[in-house]
Amino acid sequence: MKCELTKIEELSGKRASVYSVLIEDYEQTLFDIFIEENKRLHLSEIQDIVQRLKTIGTKTGAREQFFKLHEGNPGDGVCALFDLPEKNLRLYCIRYSTQIIILGGGGIKFVRALQNNSKLTKENYLLRELSKQITERIKEKDIRFTIDGNDFEGDFVFDL
Amino acid sequence: MTNKKRKSSIGEILASVSPKEAKRIENRMLIASKIDEAMKTKSWKKKDLMHAVGKTNPSEITRWLSGTHNFTIDTLTDLCFVLGVDLLNLEERQEPVIHRYNFTVSVTSKIKSNCYENTMANSQLYFEKTATLSN
Numbered sequence: 001m002k003c004e005l006t007k008i009e010e011l012s013g014k015r016a017s018v019y020s021v022l023i024e025d026y027e028q029t030l031f032d033i034f035i036e037e038n039k040r041l042h043l044s045e046i047q048d049i050v051q052r053l054k055t056i057g058t059k060t061g062a063r064e065q066f067f068k069l070h071e072g073n074p075g076d077g078v079c080a081l082f083d084l085p086e087k088n089l090r091l092y093c094i095r096y097s098t099q100i101i102i103l104g105g106g107g108i109k110f111v112r113a114l115q116n117n118s119k120l121t122k123e124n125y126l127l128r129e130l131s132k133q134i135t136e137r138i139k140e141k142d143i144r145f146t147i148d149g150n151d152f153e154g155d156f157v158f159d160l
Numbered sequence: 161m162t163n164k165k166r167k168s169s170i171g172e173i174l175a176s177v178s179p180k181e182a183k184r185i186e187n188r189m190l191i192a193s194k195i196d197e198a199m200k201t202k203s204w205k206k207k208d209l210m211h212a213v214g215k216t217n218p219s220e221i222t223r224w225l226s227g228t229h230n231f232t233i234d235t236l237t238d239l240c241f242v243l244g245v246d247l248l249n250l251e252e253r254q255e256p257v258i259h260r261y262n263f264t265v266s267v268t269s270k271i272k273s274n275c276y277e278n279t280m281a282n283s284q285l286y287f288e289k290t291a292t293l294s295n
Contacts, residue, residue, distance in 0.1 A: 048185060051222065055186045059189065
């Protein structure tokens with residue numbers, strides 16, 4: 001499955017660059033699909049998540065405290081945007097310092113164990129695999145951080 | 161793949177958030193950032209803040225820092241008091257941007273009469289320039 005990192009200009013700003021993943025033959029990124037899947041039943045949560053991401057991009061940066069860390073393999077940066085109290089809509093991301101985040105998909109977290117929720121498991125493992133490949137690209141210098149650290153540059157097409 | 165036209169409803173969602181609600185969300189996150197900055201200045205862990213404000217549940221501090229918490233004035237006042245910062249003033253701070261330049265300087269002397277030749281290779285000079293980022 002071919003996919004490409006796509007910068008979300010609507011959410012990116014001087015504090016952080018926000019990316020998502022565009023899969024071949026799809027017109028929407030994983031984050032766009034997440035919005036479509038949930039906006040009908042959970043509009044207020046979606047509005048809150050999108051506005052928080054906008055604030056991260058333009059005002060605060062992707063500070064560690066805004067995320068639930070260690071949602072993937074050790075050191076791979078896979079995390080989830082902090083859940084709203086009493087809500088269960090979960091969005092997975094990969095965080096690279098406070099300046100770059102890659103948004104994946106997510107869904108409703110009905111049960112505590114991730115392994116028991118196939119939708120969330122699928123979204124989570126996709127980001128784990130992407131993170132692994134990005135780490136390889138960074139090692140090989142096929143992907144580099146810009147001088148100000150606020151962005152990526154290089155080859156953004158992956159085969160997951 | 162790069163030329164593909166992306167179909168997104170992010171703009172539509174952002175437009176549907178009222179300015180008042182957007183400001184609320186932003187302020188919660190800015191307050192959380194300021195609390196975190198103040199903790200770092202004091203080299204405090206979450207536990208230190210928890211004890212300072214007389215709380216017993218560490219998850220409450222995690223929630224305060226998550227940028228999703230709706231603080232009461234009393235809690236904010238307590239936090240201002242123990243952290244020594246003004247959390248009620250959320251004016252954006254102009255943070256200095258530090259530019260680092262890394263130069264390699266190589267010098268070869270052309271005076272040969274006294275076989276005087278110096279090569280200063282790989283001397284690295286570091287300059288730091290501080291500027292202020294303007295909006």
